Amino acid sequence: MEKTALPSSTAESHDYQSLLADLKTRVRSAQVKAALSVNHELIQLYWEIGRSILAAQDREGWGTKVIDRLAGDLRHEFPEMKGFSPRNLKYMRRLAEAWPDPSIVPQPVAQIPWGHNCILLDKIGEPALREYYSRKPDNNQVFSKSGSPVREKRIAERRELVVKQKEKTGF
Numbered sequence: 001m002e003k004t005a006l007p008s009s010t011a012e013s014h015d016y017q018s019l020l021a022d023l024k025t026r027v028r029s030a031q032v033k034a035a036l037s038v039n040h041e042l043i044q045l046y047w048e049i050g051r052s053i054l055a056a057q058d059r060e061g062w063g064t065k066v067i068d069r070l071a072g073d074l075r076h077e078f079p080e081m082k083g084f085s086p087r088n089l090k091y092m093r094r095l096a097e098a099w100p101d102p103s104i105v106p107q108p109v110a111q112i113p114w115g116h117n118c119i120l121l122d123k124i125g126e127p128a129l130r131e132y133y134s135r136k137p138d139n140n141q142v143f144s145k146s147g148s149p150v151r152e153k154r155i156a157e158r159r160e161l162v163v164k165q166k167e168k169t170g171f
Contacts, residue, residue, distance in 0.1 A: 036111070043095075043110040043117065046083075050096030053089060067093070083114075094121045098130060108134040 056066045067089045074084040098121060099109055109117060112134060124130045 039113060040110050042114060046092045046114065047095050047099070047102075047110075049089065050092035050094070051102075053093045054096055057093075091118050091121060098127070 067086050071084055071086040071089055120130050
């Protein structure tokens with residue numbers, strides 16, 4: 001078996017390093033694109049499940065335990081998948097309630113992680129404010145465990161008032 005020779009010159013070594021760096025960049029870029037695509041499909045699926053739950057509850061009524069039955073049956077059918085707990089199915093229903101328009105999928109709400117959508121549903125009741133935070137480019141900071149979106153917005157509003165006051169008074 002023949003061994004591959006090591007690069008004989010610095011130029012060949014530099015070319016190889018450039019090639020390797022380029023390939024690493026491409027792999028990382030593809031990984032990010034794949035993750036975003038998976039997230040988009042997952043949010044779309046969750047929205048569709050939520051819409052179906054709403055329709056079933058309208059037909060069958062609240063006493064029929066639609067969510068609990070679905071949670072058990074979906075977990076049984078897809079034991080390798082997470083996300084079919086009663087709590088998560090309730091979030092799916094809330095997602096479909098909060099964004100009743102099926103065109104949400106191309107919207108920012110489908111671009112942010114599921115956990116951020118759950119935080120929006122938990123912390124923000126006002127639709128316009130939820131929409132604002134779903135579009136906010138710095139979601140990672142806004143949705144950190146240390147602060148809520150509502151708190152962050154109030155802080156920003158206070159800062160803006162202080163700046164305006166300083167501009168008016170000069171101090």
